[in-house]
Amino acid sequence: MDRVDRCYLKPGGQLTEEGRSRWEAVPEELKLDFYRWMVQVRSFDRRSVILQRQGRIGTYAPLEGQEAAQVGSALALSKEDWIFPSYREHGVAMIAGMPLMRILLYWMGRVEGNVPPEGVRVLPPYVPIATQLPQAMGAAWASKLKRERSVSVAYFGDGATSEGDFHEALNFAGVFQLPVIFFCQNNHYAISVPFSRQSAVPTVAERACAYNIRGIRVDGNDVLAVHSAMEEAVTRARKGDGATLIEAVTYRKGSHTTADDATRYRDPSEVEDWVREKDPISRMEALLKAEGLLSEEDVKKWEEQCKALVDRAVKEAEAAPAPSADHLFAHVFEELPPELNRQRAELSGEGGECV
Amino acid sequence: MDRVDRCYLKPGGQLTEEGRSRWEAVPEELKLDFYRWMVQVRSFDRRSVILQRQGRIGTYAPLEGQEAAQVGSALALSKEDWIFPSYREHGVAMIAGMPLMRILLYWMGRVEGNVPPEGVRVLPPYVPIATQLPQAMGAAWASKLKRERSVSVAYFGDGATSEGDFHEALNFAGVFQLPVIFFCQNNHYAISVPFSRQSAVPTVAERACAYNIRGIRVDGNDVLAVHSAMEEAVTRARKGDGATLIEAVTYRKGSHTTADDATRYRDPSEVEDWVREKDPISRMEALLKAEGLLSEEDVKKWEEQCKALVDRAVKEAEAAPAPSADHLFAHVFEELPPELNRQRAELSGEGGECV
């Protein structure tokens, strides 16, 4: 692991000294939640990869290995906060209240998968890299102008830091002291391109100083450290102290998407190291067991519950009635102009003059 | 003056200690060139403002106050180097070999003003802010790939640092160690917007560290210091040590363009301070006189010569035959497709089928 500003829970499951005091301060329910959510996220993720192989969903972006970064950060947010995710934040979305079934619908190519239930402030996955950053900044700006306490969070990867949008968003955030958090999961690769080809400085976090915002680099596989960094950033933002750039150093165990083959560009020994040595779940499991908060039986039970949850979501998603083609037109404008009405009629086979 | 990394010639015309040793190292002809070019540039600039008022040229972007930054940097370049200017670099263009008459043609709205004589590597003014930075980076990349010693320079303002293009260009330059120089004239304003609203960090130069390239902040009204900074950057680039971001701290004495009214947004006392106290020419003039290299008579003579040069350029530009409308079509593609040939015929009144 490269040097980080914060690591509480070592890969073997031991707490550092700082980590110990943080741990003591965390309510027991949250300790268990860290673990339970990570397992649920992984359970969902592994299942999705299989669903793709079976041709039951389209190209899918797996997150295995990044559970701590997503769970730790998402658990520090509240309902009023806005989340602007990339395409890999299924873990974040779940925690924010996005039903698993809708996440699956998204990967089935269905627009319903973009729409969270009432009151859940998660935007659809941002596929064009880094475009969510200016928008999260703008949403945060609105909160500030309206004197509301919500913060906005943009999730993105290490590759996104090369885009102009990254710069413009962080720059506005610094200039206007906005309550926004830029949460980067540095998983070392943008598809095949290693971070060393993305940036001439070794860390994402140090870029914060170009914008006079706070930057912090945290062990992204340490859910406790991630959570504490995020909590600090949220507090800062709510207090009016402005933006934070968090770099969570992590690794995707698998390929970029199910359409990618990571063995083409990653060294097996590097992968091995991350997969075997630095897994985010096993270290938390070890800690909880050592602390007597978790038994092997709890583990089994929870894993089964997760499997059941995911099973149900898959069933629901697959049972969802085929989308009506009318979805194409339903929300293009609040009111359809005549030409579009004609096209709609054409589609539905009710004629329509325009072919 | 804000803190800078390098100032050799103080506003009063005295050399600092470092400045003295630099001065000794500079050939006498160059010492005089510093002065002569600055006077020539100013002479051209003032005349252009008048020409605009008289309706003889279109909207014009004056540079008065920025002569040292432009002259000092341009004199450190050689013929083989590529220059990617903004719309305010008439001084740089002149030194690179752009005839005054063509610069005037540009402001008369004539495309001939975009075209340098054979062998002069100056691109047309880049009006869309910051777009020249990636291109200068690319030209430098080509030099590196071709193993040539040319460097590329992008000139831009403080406002340009907020654009995504700034970030992308500097990032590539850092990653690929390119022989490119990003030369920022920080004149404190982007039209009406002060730098404090452009950036949450107080200097442009410090942004270099986000890209692992060299950053240097120089007194932009001190032609000696600018020249030495630029020379260093050029040497570094030619040696293969990569890019430099130079921030020349300066001030435009007048309005953004002849269509702007700077009194709407600048404090008269601030302007006064820069105009009276920090002029780039008067300090160099004082030094040269003190050193016995320049007499009052030389000054008069040179000012007259410059006036004559500019007079002649104005005459030539105004005598240039009206542009043929055919210029519209002459260079759209190497070979005009049929449809464009028809349009060309239509324009020239030779009929053409397409209205």
Add this chain to the structure above:
Amino acid sequence: MSEKTLIQGINEGLRTALKERSDVVVLGEDVGKNGGVFRATEGLWEEFGDERVIDTPLAEAGIVGAAIGMAINGMRPVAEIQFMGFIYPAFEQIVTHAARLRTRTQGQHPASLVVRAPYGGGIRAPELHSDSTEALFVHTPGLKVVAPSTPSDAKGLLLSAIRDPDPVIYLEPMKIYRAFRQEVPEGWFEVPIGKARKVREGEDVTLIAWGTMVPVAERAAREASERGVSCEVLDLRSLCPLDEEAIVTSVKKTGRAVIIHEAPKNAGLGAELAARIHELAFLWMESPVKRVTGFDVPVPMFALEDDFRPSQKRIDRAIHKVMTF
């Protein structure tokens, strides 16, 4: 009511919106203290303060991205792009997000915002300040695009755009910002998006134009009438959605159409208009539709601008051609 120029109509519209809707903010480069490089926002910063009329850093993607985020979070931003030629850095935010967010979220986030931009040539501005690329936005489903040609429409369309729940690109004909004055209604007043304005009744040819080209079309119509040709002139105002009914009704009456726009011809909005006229009024057409447009060359620097932009002479020729086909 009072006599105003087009740009004063815009200024009035912005002032009215800021006064009557607390969710409106105006943001962009130089829109604050400076009052806008064309004075469109003059006096607003003084009146509404730094939190409602906001000078931003020089970054168009940042400006439009921020506006989208603000719209998502319940505000009604009006972003200014200083010239249409500088809208391209924001292109991705506009076409990928603003235009699609309503559909993508099935109505949850309609991206209700306005992007204002002065367009076209005619002011001897420096190079690259004179683009008319409305077709790029018209071709992007989910956007509305409007372009007023009178002071009163300028205000009324702007207020419609601001109230409109969909993202609207509001294009300002800078050449005629101060060309003439007109009575402009006070207070909140709307001109509906999607409705063309019949500038002049006629029987023989329909001239279709918008923005800067409307006065040119009007002049051409007046002169044509002296030659005995009666032109109907439509000012589209709304480029997307189009007022098909007005267009088709007029063309069915006259049987001939000349479309005039400043943008290059190839795949310009004139192509869509010509295609639709043929689709919807094929049997009524006495001659093919003619397009008088900018040539398919990069917008030139101003010395050649008059050769690039549709001239009255070219319109006259087109009218002659459709009359004598």
Add this chain to the structure above:
Amino acid sequence: MSEKTLIQGINEGLRTALKERSDVVVLGEDVGKNGGVFRATEGLWEEFGDERVIDTPLAEAGIVGAAIGMAINGMRPVAEIQFMGFIYPAFEQIVTHAARLRTRTQGQHPASLVVRAPYGGGIRAPELHSDSTEALFVHTPGLKVVAPSTPSDAKGLLLSAIRDPDPVIYLEPMKIYRAFRQEVPEGWFEVPIGKARKVREGEDVTLIAWGTMVPVAERAAREASERGVSCEVLDLRSLCPLDEEAIVTSVKKTGRAVIIHEAPKNAGLGAELAARIHELAFLWMESPVKRVTGFDVPVPMFALEDDFRPSQKRIDRAIHKVMTF
């Protein structure tokens, strides 16, 4: 000669160019070690090294801006944009600079470069990977735009584009990257830009298509012939400049045309084609030109893609309409 898929044709073209011209470099995201997300650049990095086949940071404006700078300084860059839906961050560099530099410098800097981008839908890719916005580039004077539909054209057009002194946007129909194989000539071989390909002779209707829509048009033509309607099929290949001669000749023969494209209809390239056909073949037309296109809605996620893209059924209906007008 050997049998190749379309993407292999592209790969072959790139390899040939890298081999035969030392000024060619290939740059973009994942084009190096990974060989491109579609494997268009497979094996090239290994063969030509890190200075000729360059993985760049994730920044499209940087990539295209760099390519322009390289072209200015004497190289011949071929930039890859990973999907057409991600070309917009580079839009300013393309439309403001690449397209205009030759004119602006009166020939001194022609901006000789190629930008490749896979376009269109049909591969069950994630959201926003399926744009077909060729019209935006066709509407930009100074650019050439091509889109092959066969392996052999893919190679030949790519080499033409690379040799062409003007900037070329090279659009790749990803849906048919691997749809079929065809003999592809070895070595340097060019298919001229500006020439359409007549896919099928016919008498009654001209079907005009390009890229992914060519096989659909062919199928429609085959089935129509079973119903006794004889369709001529043109594959445009070159979207700008258009092969007007081929189009007009065909339409004058058949008197009817159906244009098929995946992009939305409004102000799409189909509009330009329809407008030109009416301008140039007005008296020959038996019925109005019909456009079968994507609907004027944001490109949907893949579950509804088949409803969005022109289907054979819609083409059949259009053929029926133009035949029975």
